[in-house]
Amino acid sequence: MTSSLLTAKNLTFGYDDVPILKNIFLKIEAGEFIGLIGPNGSGKSTLLKLLAGILDAPAHSIYFKQNDIRQVPRKRLAQSIAWTPQEQNLAFSFKNSEVVLMGRHPHLSLFTMESEKDFAIAQKAMETTHTLPFADRYFNEISGGEKQRVLIASAVAQEPEMMALDEPTSALDIKYQMQILEILKHLNEDKNTTIILAMHDLHLASKFCKRLVLLDNGKIVRDGPPDKVLEPGILEEVYNIDIKLYRDPNGGVLVSPLLSDLSSTAEFE
Amino acid sequence: MTQKHYITTLGIFLTFLLATLAIAPLIGATNISLIKAFSSEIPFKENVDAHILFLARLPRILLAGIAGSALAVAGAVFQALLRNDLAAPFTLGVSSGAAFGAVLSIAMGWNFRFLGVPALSIFAFFGALLAVALVFSLVKVRHNEFETSTLLLAGVTANFFFAALVMFIHYLSDFTQSFQIIRWLMGGLDITDYGTVLSIIPPVALGFVILMVIARDLNLISAGVSTALSRGVNVSRIQKSGFIVSSLVTGTIVAFTGPIGFVGLIAPHIVRLIVGPDLRLLLPCAMMFGAAFLILCDAVARTLIAPAEIPVGVITAILGGPFFVWLLKRKKNS
Ligand SMILES: Nc1ncnc2c1ncn2[C@@H]1O[C@H](COP(=O)(O)OP(=O)(O)O)[C@@H](O)[C@H]1O
Ligand SMILES: [Mg+2]
Numbered sequence: 001m002t003s004s005l006l007t008a009k010n011l012t013f014g015y016d017d018v019p020i021l022k023n024i025f026l027k028i029e030a031g032e033f034i035g036l037i038g039p040n041g042s043g044k045s046t047l048l049k050l051l052a053g054i055l056d057a058p059a060h061s062i063y064f065k066q067n068d069i070r071q072v073p074r075k076r077l078a079q080s081i082a083w084t085p086q087e088q089n090l091a092f093s094f095k096n097s098e099v100v101l102m103g104r105h106p107h108l109s110l111f112t113m114e115s116e117k118d119f120a121i122a123q124k125a126m127e128t129t130h131t132l133p134f135a136d137r138y139f140n141e142i143s144g145g146e147k148q149r150v151l152i153a154s155a156v157a158q159e160p161e162m163m164a165l166d167e168p169t170s171a172l173d174i175k176y177q178m179q180i181l182e183i184l185k186h187l188n189e190d191k192n193t194t195i196i197l198a199m200h201d202l203h204l205a206s207k208f209c210k211r212l213v214l215l216d217n218g219k220i221v222r223d224g225p226p227d228k229v230l231e232p233g234i235l236e237e238v239y240n241i242d243i244k245l246y247r248d249p250n251g252g253v254l255v256s257p258l259l260s261d262l263s264s265t266a267e268f269e
Numbered sequence: 270m271t272q273k274h275y276i277t278t279l280g281i282f283l284t285f286l287l288a289t290l291a292i293a294p295l296i297g298a299t300n301i302s303l304i305k306a307f308s309s310e311i312p313f314k315e316n317v318d319a320h321i322l323f324l325a326r327l328p329r330i331l332l333a334g335i336a337g338s339a340l341a342v343a344g345a346v347f348q349a350l351l352r353n354d355l356a357a358p359f360t361l362g363v364s365s366g367a368a369f370g371a372v373l374s375i376a377m378g379w380n381f382r383f384l385g386v387p388a389l390s391i392f393a394f395f396g397a398l399l400a401v402a403l404v405f406s407l408v409k410v411r412h413n414e415f416e417t418s419t420l421l422l423a424g425v426t427a428n429f430f431f432a433a434l435v436m437f438i439h440y441l442s443d444f445t446q447s448f449q450i451i452r453w454l455m456g457g458l459d460i461t462d463y464g465t466v467l468s469i470i471p472p473v474a475l476g477f478v479i480l481m482v483i484a485r486d487l488n489l490i491s492a493g494v495s496t497a498l499s500r501g502v503n504v505s506r507i508q509k510s511g512f513i514v515s516s517l518v519t520g521t522i523v524a525f526t527g528p529i530g531f532v533g534l535i536a537p538h539i540v541r542l543i544v545g546p547d548l549r550l551l552l553p554c555a556m557m558f559g560a561a562f563l564i565l566c567d568a569v570a571r572t573l574i575a576p577a578e579i580p581v582g583v584i585t586a587i588l589g590g591p592f593f594v595w596l597l598k599r600k601k602n603s
Contacts, residue, residue, distance in 0.1 A: 015412070054498045055412055078501030090492055091352035092546035102489055106501035110482060113549070158500065
């Protein structure tokens with residue numbers, strides 16, 4: 001058996017009796033940059049939570065470095081896999097620096113406080129994510145784009161081998177989307193951090209990800225390099241709209257949905 | 270949070286508590302002279318000032334301090350676990366369970382003592398245990414966490430259920446018992462023997478230690494269950510320990526003082542406004558502030574209509590009611 005970082009083997013999972021994810025096979029190697037795409041409700045968030053150990057997978061269906069993920073102590077897993085939520089609101093007013101420092105939790109033992117080293121790591125994580133300027137402000141009082149960067153900073157402070165990010169770019173304008181994807185790209189290239197992120201923008205996904213996994217209704221329907229996954233036939237089937245694809249001269253694939261009633265657009269020409 | 274900041278903040282709260290402890294014994298219906306109270310020339314038997322100080326006021330101040338700190342700490346933990354700053358130690362039914370036990374023992378006329386502890390307190394404590402057991406038997410762990418909404422629902426249900434039992438017993442009881450019941454339900458600090466007061470310290474102190482040990486895990490849970498799980502917190506285990514330990518601490522206090530409301534809501538809240546939500550600092554500060562707060566409320570209760578006394582629960586509620594409204598308004602505006 002190869003020593004993949006994370007392997008899903010015939011993973012089927014449901015919150016109740018209804019299966020949400022069905023027969024998932026997925027192998028994640030160290031250093032990959034994977035985009036998880038698919039319509040709303042297709043199971044992206046659920047899959048990320050299972051991979052990060054937040055939800056319990058059934059026995060023998062997810063392996064972390066050859067060990068059944070269920071057998072890996074939670075703290076040990078957190079030292080290797082970080083996860084960020086799509087949205088986070090705090091009930092209490094923690095400062096951004098405190099939120100980032102929480103990333104150190106899996107590296108601290110029961111009776112210790114954060115050391116100088118932990119503060120330095122958190123500081124560095126905030127530099128990397130350009131969040132230092134608002135370190136002393138409250139998490140609940142910053143913008144959506146800033147929050148995502150703070151969440152990523154916290155994940156960086158966790159010093160994981162892999163980061164699973166749930167739609168870190170979805171609520172943001174194009175500039176912030178680019179900023180976050182650039183940050184992730186640097187982490188991937190400089191620290192060899194494995195990245196798997198859910199996202200909706202297929203164009204940006206094709207630009208940044210070396211591999212795309214397309215989910216539809218709980219099943220993986222395509223898995224491969226962007227130009228193999230982003231094909232009109234499968235996208236039309238999955239998203240149930242007409243699509244035309246263009247090659248972006250600056251890299252990536254431009255996905256252009258077609259208006260269903262073409263005659264109505266003619267008048268504007 | 271640097272070490273210096275941590276120690277300075279603790280120091281400020283400690284100073285406040287010590288100042289309260291120094292002043293409170295001097296406040297009361299009669300003026301006492303410390304010089305006389307500590308005088309070695311007057312035999313203790315004839316020393317009225319010493320009697321008031323050592324036998325009436327000090328044990329009461331001690332009890333107020335222990336009760337205030339325990340309720341404040343339990344409140345802070347409940348608020349963190351339920352991620353809701355309107356939660357309090359009584360939210361999950363602990364106090365109404367205790368009230369049921371207490372009222373039952375009053376109505377049955379049980380007034381024996383076991384190891385020096387009055388039957389009333391013993392039954393109140395077991396009532397609290399019963400409520401905790403009931404609430405937790407209704408709540409399942411699902412996907413690595415306690416279902417907090419079910420927990421709240423179960424707590425509210427337990428509160429109603431035991432309140433109904435209390436009303437039923439109250440209705441059947443005679444005039445003297447009825448007075449005793451009402452008096453107990455108002456909450457009070459009039460236990461005046463050192464033995465009882467000191468016997469409360471070990472279980473409460475043990476509770477504090479456990480809560481301080483899991484304080485960082487509780488922080489992460491207060492920020493969000495999924496993120497806490499992803500940072501390696503064993504969420505359901507910490508939730509269980511946090512809820513049960515703070516419920517038992519609350520139950521222990523309520524068994525002796527009756528349900529003194531609002532301390533567990535207000536104290537953690539005020540302290541959080543000052544020191545922030547990090548429980549490693551919030552818990553010890555809330556402990557000291559809660560103690561000082563209840564000692565001061567009790568001083569007011571003892572003097573406002575002296576020589577008569579107002580139950581301290583009435584004072585905390587009168588102060589707490591407007592505060593609660595302010596809190597709700599503030600939340601609505603933000
Ligand atoms: N906590 C939950 N309990 C029950 N069903 C859920 C829960 N979370 C998500 N689901 C269901 O699982 C399916 C997949 O959801 P999700 O993984 O969030 O998809 P995506 O992230 O791709 O939008 C949806 O049908 C959703 O309703
Ligand atoms: Mg999602």
